[in-house]
Structure formats: structure tokens, C-alpha cells
Amino acid sequence: MAKQEDVLKKIISHAKEYGFVFQSSEIYDGLSAVYDYGPNGVELKKNIRDYWWKSMVQFHENIVGLDAAIFMHPTTWKASGHVDAFSDPLIDNKDSKKRYRADVLVEDFMAKIEAKIEKEVTKAKKRFGDAFDEQQFRETNPRVLANMKKIEDIKNRLYPAMDSEDMEGIRQLIIDLEIADPISGTKNWTEVRQFNLMFSTSMGSTADSATEIYLRPETAQGIFANYLNVQKTTRMKIPFGIAQTGKAFRNEIVARQFIFRMREFEQMEMQFFVRPGTEMKWYEYWKDARMKWHLSTGIPADKYRFHDHDKLAHYANAAADIEFEFPMGFKELEGIHSRTDFDLKAHEEYSNKKLRYHDPEINESYVPYVVETSIGLDRMFLAIMSHAYTEEKLEDGSERIVMKLPPFLAPNKVAVFPLTKKDGLPEKAREIMDGLKQDYMCFYEEKDAIGKRYRRQDAIGTPYCITVDHQTLEDNTVTIRERDTMKQERIAIDKISGIVGDRLKVR
Ligand code: ATP
Numbered sequence: 437m438a439k440q441e442d443v444l445k446k447i448i449s450h451a452k453e454y455g456f457v458f459q460s461s462e463i464y465d466g467l468s469a470v471y472d473y474g475p476n477g478v479e480l481k482k483n484i485r486d487y488w489w490k491s492m493v494q495f496h497e498n499i500v501g502l503d504a505a506i507f508m509h510p511t512t513w514k515a516s517g518h519v520d521a522f523s524d525p526l527i528d529n530k531d532s533k534k535r536y537r538a539d540v541l542v543e544d545f546m547a548k549i550e551a552k553i554e555k556e557v558t559k560a561k562k563r564f565g566d567a568f569d570e571q572q573f574r575e576t577n578p579r580v581l582a583n584m585k586k587i588e589d590i591k592n593r594l595y596p597a598m599d600s601e602d603m604e605g606i607r608q609l610i611i612d613l614e615i616a617d618p619i620s621g622t623k624n625w626t627e628v629r630q631f632n633l634m635f636s637t638s639m640g641s642t643a644d645s646a647t648e649i650y651l652r653p654e655t656a657q658g659i660f661a662n663y664l665n666v667q668k669t670t671r672m673k674i675p676f677g678i679a680q681t682g683k684a685f686r687n688e689i690v691a692r693q694f695i696f697r698m699r700e701f702e703q704m705e706m707q708f709f710v711r712p713g714t715e716m717k718w719y720e721y722w723k724d725a726r727m728k729w730h731l732s733t734g735i736p737a738d739k740y741r742f743h744d745h746d747k748l749a750h751y752a753n754a755a756a757d758i759e760f761e762f763p764m765g766f767k768e769l770e771g772i773h774s775r776t777d778f779d780l781k782a783h784e785e786y787s788n789k790k791l792r793y794h795d796p797e798i799n800e801s802y803v804p805y806v807v808e809t810s811i812g813l814d815r816m817f818l819a820i821m822s823h824a825y826t827e828e829k830l831e832d833g834s835e836r837i838v839m840k841l842p843p844f845l846a847p848n849k850v851a852v853f854p855l856t857k858k859d860g861l862p863e864k865a866r867e868i869m870d871g872l873k874q875d876y877m878c879f880y881e882e883k884d885a886i887g888k889r890y891r892r893q894d895a896i897g898t899p900y901c902i903t904v905d906h907q908t909l910e911d912n913t914v915t916i917r918e919r920d921t922m923k924q925e926r927i928a929i930d931k932i933s934g935i936v937g938d939r940l941k942v943r
Contacts (some may be wrong), residue, residue, distance in 0.1 A: 455476045496677065504658025504680060507652075713805075751775045775805075837894065848893070879898065
């Protein structure tokens with residue numbers, strides 16, 4: 437098994453053991469690609485969501501919030517294009533009986549060629565040392581050029597076939613590239629078929645009057661449908677944004693890799709409404725702002741990269757992903773899309789209601805253009821968890837697992853321990869706990885040796901542990917232990933809150 441898969445497995449079992457993430461309906465053997473967040477998970481998730489909200493809404497005077505319902509009028513999804521176009525091309529391998537997204541099979545194939553190119557460049561870099569001119573090498577090396585041409589040729593067949601829904605064309609591409617099923621190893625493929633990803637249910641009391649409605653596959657449409665309500669009630673002037681967090685549902689076919697791809701997940705989206713013609717400026721602005729947000733968690737820049745889209749969705753005139761290096765490699769974490777006026781125009785057309793903005797600066801009415809930032813909360817959770825997970829060998833030969841979470845995102849900020857259960861230590865520790873919990877999420881524990889208690893807090897990423905001992909009763913000092921260095925210091929009780937508060941600041 438590849439080492440990276442090992443890491444993901446370890447994170448999954450750690451997440452379960454310490455109450456971060458459970459398989460949904462586990463007592464019934466689970467429900468595929470659906471997960472529940474346990475007591476520590478729910479805190480971490482809430483902290484990530486709050487941090488996003490604060491950065492978007494609290495820090496931007498021209499961004500306001502919304503909480504639209506999951507159910508929307510079914511025509512919404514006709515207007516947005518989801519009824520007709522929100523589908524994946526699927527192909528089955530007749531031997532393994534496994535189902536794949538046909539475009540993903542081809543994209544994976546291209547990624548392998550890309551990896552060959554990168555290997556070639558790395559090799560040359562080593563060989564030539566300082567004298568290496570990477571650009572020249574990429575532009576002249578015959579093997580690199582041949583592989584780049586291969587990728588170009590594949591793109592020139594895949595994307596037009598996807599756009600025109602030419603299922604036979606996609607299948608032929610898979611056959612021509614001799615792509616084999618990773619499980620059976622055979623090239624025994626079925627036809628390619630389109631499969632809509634929206635879940636539907638019915639609303640209404642009787643079978644005759646019931647209407648088929650969808651569980652929203654993205655939160656964005658709730659924002660578009662409320663665009664005028666929000667603009668009018670807040671008297672926002674363009675450019676302005678509407679932010680929303682909430683559940684979205686997709687009947688994903690290739691649903692694996694833990695909470696990376698789920699059937700029920702949470703999005704944090706912001707639609708930024710701008711004057712037509714200025715959208716590229718704002719697109720670049722939000723690409724930059726969102727990358728800065730990611731780096732502000734303290735995760736190093738080399739774990740992130742941009743991926744500009746060659747193939748654009750039907751609504752976009754520019755799009756990029758922020759990719760993160762998950763244990764299974766670089767994958768999409770957030771999308772930044774310049775959505776043009778596609779959505780608002782479509783809703784105007786289907787609803788027969790005007791969704792225009794009168795711009796007093798140029799004295800013109802128009803349908804605004806939109807730049808969207810869309811991030812999966814669960815994917816961000818996985819990014820944070822996988823970067824934080826650390827196995828350490830200590831000087832005394834023992835080992836510990838420590839979640840080096842950014843302190844401001846940690847489920848508990850402080851754990852308070854009386855050294856023993858007697859001599860009035862629990863009472864004193866409780867008094868400290870009661871003071872701190874007004875401001876911070878805290879945890880109190882008396883059971884087990886102090887070392888064991890420290891380890892349990894390390895495993896869930898608590899930045900500080902406070903221990904109350906006999907000296908505390910004499911001079912009102914405690915020991916404070918820092919998670920990453922494990923250093924302990926003796927400080928006065930009234931200094932605890934300041935030290936913890938300082939560490940929780942986002943720098
Ligand atoms: P992918 O290509 O991985 O399917 P997407 O391009 O369809 O993602 P968007 O529609 O742009 O994704 O959704 C915005 C964000 O929502 C994604 O960047 C991702 O973080 C998150 N997201 C999308 N689908 C899922 C899912 N099935 N499970 C968890 N998060 C998801």
C-alpha cells in the first residue's frame with residue numbers, strides 16, 4: 437500500500453478514536469460517503485466556519501450574510517442549468533463491476549503524463565545544478581515536448597466531447613488511450629452514460645399534488661434567488677457580496693477518500709456582485725484574498741497551489757481552484773469562479789422578474805456580474821486535520837500523537853487538571869475552570885495519571901494544559917504546559933487568560 441494512503445487511514449482512525457468524525461449510521465454498517473461529526477469534530481468544524489464568516493462578513497463592510505433554505509422552487513434548478521447539465525459521464529468495467537467517472541479516468545491518465553514531465557525536470561535540475569534554466573528545458577527537451585503534446589491532444593478530444601455530451605467520443609478516447617481498470621486491470625468497458633447528481637424528493641401531502649423537488653447541490657442559488665431582497669433591504673452598493681454557509685447534497689459516484697467527497701457536505705460560499713467589465717479585476721482580487729486566508733492558518737505555502745481551469749463550466753469566463761496537498765496528493769479545496777451574469781440572467785428569464793441594479797455612478801441599469809468563492813467546509817476540515825496530525829518520538833523513547841492544530845481552531849483551548857483528587861485540589865481547579873470557560877472552550881479532568889491526561893489533550897490538539905497542585909493552594913500559581921514544545925512553566929492564575937488569549941490570535 438502506498439505510504440500516503442497509510443497516512444489517510446491513520447487520520448481516519450484517529451478522527452474516530454478521538455471523537456472527530458464517525459461513519460454515519462455505523463450501527464447499521466454505515467451509509468456510504470456520509471459522515472457524522474463527534475464532540476471534537478463539531479467544535480473544530482464550527483471554529484473553521486466561524487473563522488471563514490469572520491474573515492468574509494465581519495472584516496468586509498460590503499459583504500452580508502444569508503441563510504437560505506435547502507429546499508428551493510424546482511424551477512431554480514432548471515434556470516441554473518443543474519437539471520440539464522449537472523451530471524457526470526459514467527462508465528463501468530465489466531470485469532470488476534466498478535463504476536468510474538469517465539472524465540476522471542482520462543484526467544488521471546493525463547496526470548500520470550504530467551508526473552513524468554515533472555520527474556524529467558527534477559532529474560535535470562539535479563544534473564545541471566545552478567546552471568539549470570527550467571523554462572528553456574521545458575521548451576526544448578524532446579521528451580518533455582512529446583509528453584506535453586500528448587496531454588494537449590487528449591485535452592483537445594476530451595473537452596469538446598464533454599461540452600457536446602459526446603459520450604461515444606469519451607468512450608473512444610478511453611479505448612484509444614488503452615486505459616485499464618485499476619482494479620481488474622482489464623479494458624473491458626461499457627458505454628458511457630450521463631448521470632444527474634441531484635437528489636430529489638417530493639413535497640406535498642398526496643401523491644397527486646406532490647411536486648418533485650431537489651436537495652440543493654450548491655448553496656449559491658439561494659444567494660442568487662435572494663439577490664434583490666438582500667440588495668434592497670441592506671441598500672448595498674455594487675461591488676458587494678453575500679455570504680452563506682450550509683449543507684449541499686450530491687449523489688457522487690466516486691465517493692471515497694473519507695470526508696473529501698461526501699454525498700452530504702457543507703459549503704461556505706460568497707457571491708460578489710460587480711459592474712460588468714470589472715469582473716476580471718475582482719476575480720484576481722478574490723484569488724489573492726482567498727489564498728491569503730488559507731496561509732493565515734499557519735499552514736505553509738508549499739501545501740497550496742492554484743490550478744487554473746482550461747475547461748470552463750457553462751456559466752464561467754474564468755475559474756481557478758485552490759488545491760491543497762492532501763494525503764492523497766494535490767486536490768481541489770476551493771473554487772474561485774467568475775460566473776458572469778449567467779445565473780441572474782437565467783433567473784430573470786425563468787421567473788419573469790427583473791434582477792437589475794441601478795448604478796448611480798454611471799446612471800445605468802444592468803444585471804451584475806458575479807465572482808464566487810466556494811469552499812467545502814469538510815474538505816477544509818480534512819486539510820487542517822491532515823496537516824496537524826503528527827507522530828513524534830520523544831527523547832525518553834516514548835511516542836505521542838499530537839494534533840498541531842492552529843490554536844484558534846482547536847476544539848478545546850485549555851484543559852484544567854487537579855494533580856490529585858484530594859486535598860482541595862479539585863475545588864481549586866474547578867474555580868479556575870469556571871473562570872476560564874466564560875471566554876474559552878475548556879475541558880476538565882481528574883481521572884488518570886497526569887501524563888496520560890496530557891497525551892489525550894495532545895491527541896485532540898488542546899494548546900494549553902493547566903495543572904493545579906499543592907503549591908497552587910499556597911501561592912495561587914499553576915503549571916501551564918504548551919502542546920507543541922511540552923514545556924511547562926509556573927505562572928500566576930491571573931496570567932492564564934492573557935497567555936491563552938495571546939496564543940489564539942490569528943497572525
Ligand atoms: P470536484 O471537482 O472535486 O467534484 P467541484 O468542482 O464539483 O468539485 P464545486 O462545485 O466548485 O466543486 O464546489 C465548491 C467546493 O465544494 C469544492 O471546492 C469542494 O471544496 C466542495 N465540494 C464539492 N463537492 C464536494 C463533495 N462531494 N464533498 C465534499 N466537498 C465537496
